[in-house]
Amino acid sequence: MTAHAAEHTPAVPPMPERNPKALREAIAQHAPALLADFDSHWRWAVAETYDISTVPAFMARWWGQYAIARDPKLDAHVTDLEHRASESTDLTEARSLLEAASHIRHQVQRLEPGQ
Template identity: 85%
Template sequence: MTAHAAEPTPAVPPMPERNPKALREAIAEHAPQLLADFDKHWKWAVADAYDISTVPAFMTRWWGEYAIARDPKLDAHMRDLHHRASGSTDIAEAKALLEEASHIRYQVRRLEPGQ
């Protein structure tokens, strides 16, 4: 009987350049499940508003969303944290779970292009 090699874990794609076009391209390629919401939010917050002052806040949000979604393990961990928090009857436990999720979101916002 031959042993089967474990399937390689797909590499987490690097963060793109920090601009809306590059981020959208990365989302389309590596996290297409986010693309419709990204486009809808862009249209509402920037394009239809004719207001480029909203771009930094838009980028901050979607930078973090992509950073999590591009990593299947991290994405699953975040979903698990939210699921466990929503089902918890212990307020301290729910708070701790949501604080962990918040900490992760804060950390991924600090990623730089190429990381």
């Protein structure tokens, strides 16, 4: 037997099917801190207006939010980049940090269900 137990790293849950119901269920299960904002945004942008033309933009925003939030390490990394940028007094450094965070946000938009 080893003196140290193997460190368990929880697996990042897969992306859900790309529809509002499946995304909401995934958020409720794996990123519940986002759920109130998700529901509020849904009511404001879609349910109260009966305007389904807003669904693609809604899905794009929340797809990315969930993709980052479902992975605690990635979420912490993006938050750190943005926090460091907000505190930087060097414009070049701040821009670089924000570009790195933006790059991650754009990359997660490309994720497909199951990834």
